[in-house]
Amino acid sequence: MAPSSNSMEALMGLMTTITRWRSDRKAGHELTSLDADELGALARDVGLSPDLLTRLTARGAGGGGELPRLLRAGGIVPERIGRTHPDVMRDMSIVCAGCLVARRCRRDLDRGWAPVVQRYCPNTETIKALQAERCHVVS
Structure with a gap:
């Protein structure tokens, strides 16, 4: 028996959520792996303080x-x-x-x-x- 379109949509939504969550975690991990000088340089490049850059990254892509x-x-x-x-x-x-x-x-x-x-x-x-x-x- 084939799954209904509603269950397929729910599954796709779940997969999208999981993929976004993993991507956000990866981005957060990459940022926290920077040393203070690298984080400071990156923050200056985007015009933010290192603290604000870290907080914004923690919120994820959304x-x-x-x-x-x-x-x-x-x-x-x-x-x-x-x-x-x-x-x-x-x-x-x-x-x-x-x-x-x-x-x-x-x-x-x-x-x-x-x-x-x-x-x-x-x-x-x-x-x-x-x-x-x-x-x-x-x-």
């Missing part, structure tokens, strides 16, 4: 994935911000990737509660400034 969702929910096109204000987008991405309440944010966004997220999001003031600058989606 770290900061909530930001585009939050921006879109507020009527902002993330790609446009990336083109018009690349430094602002980079800074907001770093803040988001290092955020300690990402799980809560993701859950609230899944529920459609973007206004609730803006009550505790460390990027809220920047998002409001972008909205005021009319970086909205053109209707």
Whole structure:
């Protein structure tokens, strides 16, 4: 008997999750295997402190994935911000990737509660400034 498409989708999702987890662990291990000078050089190359680079790497490849969702929910096109204000987008991405309440944010966004997220999001003031600058989606 052939497996159903639902069970195949679940299996593929599980395999994707495992692959991502292994990749994230490998990246974290590679970073922790660097000595202090190498870590410092790498951090300088990407414009971060060694501590922040380590914390961001620990979150894995999905770290900061909530930001585009939050921006879109507020009527902002993330790609446009990336083109018009690349430094602002980079800074907001770093803040988001290092955020300690990402799980809560993701859950609230899944529920459609973007206004609730803006009550505790460390990027809220920047998002409001972008909205005021009319970086909205053109209707």
